Amino acid sequence: MPRDETADRADGGAAVRRSLQLMWGGAPEPTRGPKPGLSVATIVRAAIDLADAEGLVALSMRRIAAALGVGAMSLYRYVPGKSELVDLMVDEVYSEDLGSDDTVAGGWRERLEACGRQEWALYLRHPWMLQIAQGRPMLGPNSMRSTDIALRAVDEIGLTEEEMLGAVVVLSSFVAGLAKTTIEAMQAADRTGISDEEWWEIQSEYVGPAVVAGELPMLTKVGEAGAFNSMFDHFEFGLQRVLDGLGVLIERRQGDAE
């Protein structure tokens, strides 16, 4: 990777502009020369399929090109570089949920809950989304529309604009954070072929001495209660706690108003 990190600083945001232009359209299509055999959309689609199937580590320009039956350098006629392609992949993924009707019946809680579940499902479909370092939030039109819908869920319930944004942020932070550890554990189990039970068995060989020494009292207690191996759904539990917490604030604000 001979990518010069300081190059980004020199071009005064030109790289960002290129990404934005690709996402929002508005690139003037040329009139001369041969017709392009590919398109940005097909490249993005192929890249998402590859990342879904084999993970981010397998996502290389050469492999994407091979999947499309072209040479590696052909991609650079459509996309400035890999990082811009990843930006496009992210925004494309956000579009998947936008088709469905987004008006959920019920109050703010039901609407926000639906947003949380949708985001959770998105990460399960595209685990690589959690590994990429998103340079900036809300780069593209689809992720913006997605955020707009989420904000609509907490509109007109007595919160300030900052609090509305805060509510959406705390929910999606929780979802992303939990999804990351959950999915990585699933992938590790899949990759190593070691089940959760085997894992704890191996682990206990080494942890054992610390347990009998009386360190880790809480882990011992919680572990003996079977809390690690149980079917307890941390997503459902956490989702309700976060919504409860937002409810406390919202009720307080509505009490103030009356």
Next chain:
Amino acid sequence: MPRDETADRADGGAAVRRSLQLMWGGAPEPTRGPKPGLSVATIVRAAIDLADAEGLVALSMRRIAAALGVGAMSLYRYVPGKSELVDLMVDEVYSEDLGSDDTVAGGWRERLEACGRQEWALYLRHPWMLQIAQGRPMLGPNSMRSTDIALRAVDEIGLTEEEMLGAVVVLSSFVAGLAKTTIEAMQAADRTGISDEEWWEIQSEYVGPAVVAGELPMLTKVGEAGAFNSMFDHFEFGLQRVLDGLGVLIERRQGDAE
């Protein structure tokens, strides 16, 4: 990277055992041969320093070795591979907060709040922690002790063991999730040299048409209220909301008990 992904499956957890043995100690030190010039601890320290200073992308075996004044392959006498080294780095980082006295005055809320703040500070010190894919949770002794302390905060307040674990999980999921986006935005601003104001200006060039078209009504409203550029602290806001949410459950459980 000619790393064969299926190799992990074949060795029946031997790679995991090697990591565990390195972290928990118990490797029999040899008697023959020349004295080792390095140690696992010094390698881990050098790796953490490098990752702190230049990020995960700069963390290569050659660069770590160069920082220590040895050849790249020398590291492999102490560490089986890069992924095991990263495991060790993670566990080492968790040890940084363990020295301080962990008994915080006050009730569960103050104790849990302290845990959340400590984790937040940890991610600010070591941003690379958010990018690595942790194969398994709680691999090492230090991260386990850290979790043990967190669990102690919610002990004896009427929650089941599963709920205790759930409480810790929801809090640290929120912290990790928000830290990831926050830190990545900070790093992007630093790397590209584009300030938040400039960012929104560039962004609005492309978003503008969508705004005047009446799409993105909420983003328009929230943006015009200045909620994006404000000093609003999303960490503090979210932290209180999560704690509020846990409080609702805890009060309910304590109401049941009486």
Next chain:
DNA sequence: AATCTCTGTGTACACTGTACACAACGATTA
């Protein structure tokens, strides 16, 4: 028909993790 622009691609370079072979060292053993 000539020109000019755009597409597609092969090659090359500076990187990466790490398998492998081998020299030098030092404690144990004969």
Next chain:
DNA sequence: TAATCGTTGTGTACAGTGTACACAGAGATT
């Protein structure tokens, strides 16, 4: 003391990465 043998440190090599650059060919415009 001399031979043995496991251990440390290292150089080389290989398969992979992103992408700069030069160049062939196509196709619309002049």
